[in-house]
Amino acid sequence: MAEAIAATIKAPVFAITSSQPSVVENFDMLILGTPVEGFRPAKEAADFVKRLPKAEGKKAILFCTCKLWKGSTFKILEKELSSKGYSVVLSVSKKGIKLDKPTDFSDCINKIQEALKK
Ligand SMILES: Cc1cc2nc3c(=O)[nH]c(=O)nc-3n(C[C@H](O)[C@H](O)[C@H](O)COP(=O)(O)O)c2cc1C
DSSP: OHHHHHHHHTOOOOOGGGSOGGGGGGOSEEEEEEEEETTEEOHHHHHHHHTSOOOSSOEEEEEEEESSOOTTHHHHHHHHHHHTTOEEEEEEEEEOOOTTSOOOOHHHHHHHHHHHHO
């Protein structure tokens, strides 16, 4: 999903597992995503957000992929981000991910593009 978003809005992609959280300092907008695992963000995503530098009103968009239900995924990430001074302007989830079939992310990507215009 990250690759699909990046290709549409022409933004670079950074893998959470191999990037330093300080990379966000080079950008005005953070778009961060995670698969849902046990109704929560993946541990790698939650850890990355905990290690992000503080920001003063930097905008953030969250996205997640899940099979059935996102549970507390956004609540957990939104709480951590706002405590660090980020402003989450949109959270979008893509439900019904089937690992053996390609997924159409266009509904989520359209919402992200709308949010970026504001
Ligand atoms: C350990 C584990 C826990 C998961 N927990 C949930 C869950 O709580 N809710 C849900 O809808 N999907 C759950 N899933 C399904 C994943 O969210 C789904 O396969 C994933 O979003 C696909 O992401 P990817 O395209 O990045 O591989 C879980 C998958 C794994 C492996």
